[in-house]
Amino acid sequence: MLDAAKPNRPELPAEIARRRTFAIISHPDAGKTTLTEKFLLYGGAIQMAGQVRAKGEARRTRSDFMKMEQDRGISVSASAMSFDFGTYRFNLVDTPGHSDFSEDTYRTLTAVDAAVMVIDGAKGVESQTQKLFEVCRMRDLPILTFCNKMDRESRDTFEIIDEIQEMLAIHVTPASWPIGVGRDFLGCFDMLNNRLELMDRADRNKVAESIKMDGLDDPKLDDHVPAHLLEQLREEVEMARELLPALDADEVMAGQMTPIWFGSAINSFGVKELMDGIANYGPEPQPQSAEPRQISPDETKVSGFVFKVQANMDAKHRDRVAFVRMASGHFKRGMKLTHVRSKKPMAISNPVMFLASDRELAEEAWAGDIIGIPNHGQLRIGDTLTEGEALRVTGIPSFAPELLQGVRAGDPMKAKHLEKALMQFAEEGAAKVFKPNIGSGFIVGVVGQLQFEVLASRIEMEYGLPVRFEASQFTSARWVTGPKAQLDKLVEANKQHIGYDNDGDPVFLTRLQWDIDRVVRDYPELTLSATKELH
Numbered sequence: 001m002l003d004a005a006k007p008n009r010p011e012l013p014a015e016i017a018r019r020r021t022f023a024i025i026s027h028p029d030a031g032k033t034t035l036t037e038k039f040l041l042y043g044g045a046i047q048m049a050g051q052v053r054a055k056g057e058a059r060r061t062r063s064d065f066m067k068m069e070q071d072r073g074i075s076v077s078a079s080a081m082s083f084d085f086g087t088y089r090f091n092l093v094d095t096p097g098h099s100d101f102s103e104d105t106y107r108t109l110t111a112v113d114a115a116v117m118v119i120d121g122a123k124g125v126e127s128q129t130q131k132l133f134e135v136c137r138m139r140d141l142p143i144l145t146f147c148n149k150m151d152r153e154s155r156d157t158f159e160i161i162d163e164i165q166e167m168l169a170i171h172v173t174p175a176s177w178p179i180g181v182g183r184d185f186l187g188c189f190d191m192l193n194n195r196l197e198l199m200d201r202a203d204r205n206k207v208a209e210s211i212k213m214d215g216l217d218d219p220k221l222d223d224h225v226p227a228h229l230l231e232q233l234r235e236e237v238e239m240a241r242e243l244l245p246a247l248d249a250d251e252v253m254a255g256q257m258t259p260i261w262f263g264s265a266i267n268s269f270g271v272k273e274l275m276d277g278i279a280n281y282g283p284e285p286q287p288q289s290a291e292p293r294q295i296s297p298d299e300t301k302v303s304g305f306v307f308k309v310q311a312n313m314d315a316k317h318r319d320r321v322a323f324v325r326m327a328s329g330h331f332k333r334g335m336k337l338t339h340v341r342s343k344k345p346m347a348i349s350n351p352v353m354f355l356a357s358d359r360e361l362a363e364e365a366w367a368g369d370i371i372g373i374p375n376h377g378q379l380r381i382g383d384t385l386t387e388g389e390a391l392r393v394t395g396i397p398s399f400a401p402e403l404l405q406g407v408r409a410g411d412p413m414k415a416k417h418l419e420k421a422l423m424q425f426a427e428e429g430a431a432k433v434f435k436p437n438i439g440s441g442f443i444v445g446v447v448g449q450l451q452f453e454v455l456a457s458r459i460e461m462e463y464g465l466p467v468r469f470e471a472s473q474f475t476s477a478r479w480v481t482g483p484k485a486q487l488d489k490l491v492e493a494n495k496q497h498i499g500y501d502n503d504g505d506p507v508f509l510t511r512l513q514w515d516i517d518r519v520v521r522d523y524p525e526l527t528l529s530a531t532k533e534l535h
């Protein structure tokens, strides 16, 4: 049901209260691309559909993936998409689907207020879904679940719900209940609105037929649902109402309960109901944790933070786009904001927004929106922009890499160029780059093997530098903090283990867990950390 924006904090200006900023989390192949496409169709951004499709398919093979990386236009315009749904403005932030890019995904989730979890009805909760769910849990993000591909043979409805409850430790409440499975799948009974939703297999882009019912005993049901399926539906819904918790908006808001919709993205079925769910339980833009104080979206002063940087979108100009989540206020194009890290003013004259299929100038943006700010490298992940106040958004992590390799320029004369390229990728968040305390060259850290290949290809393409990655004796890195005297002592005694990241912060490069244990034992005042707050 689409009603006017229902603010849970009534003081929010209507423009902010109608915004829903969310991401989709799923395991590859569950149907994220298809669902995104349907969101955009309902949002009136029809031209976009092909583009999303191109992206989903490009990801399938490694070489195609490289091609997609070359074609920055596609991946960028899909990084954040805004579209209207009824009286609401949806901002869908794309999470990179490949597990190798999980760190980028984690950071993306810092920019949203909710997540839609898509699972495949035949496969249930898969590994990547679980990993992403854990990140949402760390932030208590509200999660709405869409169980996709119900037009195919899928698991028993109770079994799917049980699996989610067990594997993810979250209460599940059915927002809809499927009628029939596989080829017999007819549609759903909308448990929130007492409606029968019938799927149209003939027209994949058609909104389901929706018939208002007066409960499950409504005789109208007999006209549309064969007797055996109707009997099963009544039994199952009765059991579900007995065994499963009823929808509690506060619990959803706290990330302790997820409503589940059943549907088939490819048949556009269940999508509108899910979108209504996002509108109703979304939620609206939430306060942002920051130091020295939290930022509330309704503050009149504008603030925002960078959660993603994408470089070299245009090979001819070395421009970068910093993706900024607006945390408060009403931004207008041309505003001068303070870049808190450098304390310098920045005139934001060419902000872009990704409305429908086009990247266009953002004349204005409200708390909850995502804008892209082209810049020459001043803006880094974790940076805060304000109207002057020294606020620093917190909670945007950088994770210790899980794979390390040394890297050298194919031509030793080009070492300086390589350093520049690496620093840029480090700032973009595409890799960790450490300068070892002794020796030449750099150590590059990533989360997944594929990232080395993507990096090598981007350095060659964007900087014309052939590079060689080579094995490193190190396997991981920890950021070291603590009293200077202890830190100096550690550096002095472990020269070959020390490196510096692109901010100049020291890291301890490790081979084995034993290395870490040793430092913890010998230097009790130092802290070794697998994550670093970016700011």
Ligand code: GDP
Binding pocket: 026, 027, 028, 029, 030, 031, 032, 033, 034, 035, 056, 057, 097, 148, 149, 150, 151, 152, 263, 264, 265, 266, 267
């Ligand atoms: P992603 O990897 O999560 O983005 O998944 P895609 O949206 O690319 O979908 C993966 C595959 O599942 C594609 O071949 C889709 O056509 C197919 N698919 C998506 N939704 C449905 C659905 O509701 N039913 C069926 N049968 N297939 C679907």
